Amino acid sequence: MTQDTKYKILSIDTSCDETSVSITQGIIVLSNIIWSQASLHAEWGGVVPSLAKREHEKRIDWIIQKALKTAGVKIEDLNAVAVTIGPGLAIALEVGIGKAKDISKKYNLPFIPVNHIEGHLLSPLARPKNFQFPIVNFHFLDFDFWDLGICSTWCNKFSSDFKEQMN
Secondary structure, X not given: OOOOOOOEEEEEEOOOOEEEEEEEEOOEEEEEXXXXXXXXXXXXOOOOHHHHHHHHHHHHHHHHHHHHHHXXXXXXXXXXXXXXXXXXXXXXXXXXXXXXHHHHHHOOOOEEEEEHHHHHHHHHHOEEOOOOOOXXXXXXXXXXXXXXXXXXXXXXEEEEEHHHHHO
């Protein structure tokens, strides 16, 4: 798949207690639908992995359809499917990964695995569809970034040439 701002990508995230689906075209976010489970987990004092998985399974198809409808895109118009592959709750991630693989196979779309933390690092480059300011062509930017993400259960280090990532 060559780089083209006309490509439409369906992206799925089920890394913890929110089911999120976005449709993007280049750096433009056409839709971003999030269903939070926070109120369901509150009575337990934190996220219950098995409950998170069940709730993702219940909602994922509806959220995908809502994201497509909001974006005004048919699933047949997509050029790829992306999904968070970690870090996150393994049994919650399985739901999104499984759904993305199914869509990829059924519609013969490229499958794009996404590191959750790297997604956060690059998210400031995304723009809403009604963005009024000039959009910078990021393909010509030449900068490096370095980040160290530390949590009680995981640690990631990213050192990357941004221009190389975009090509």
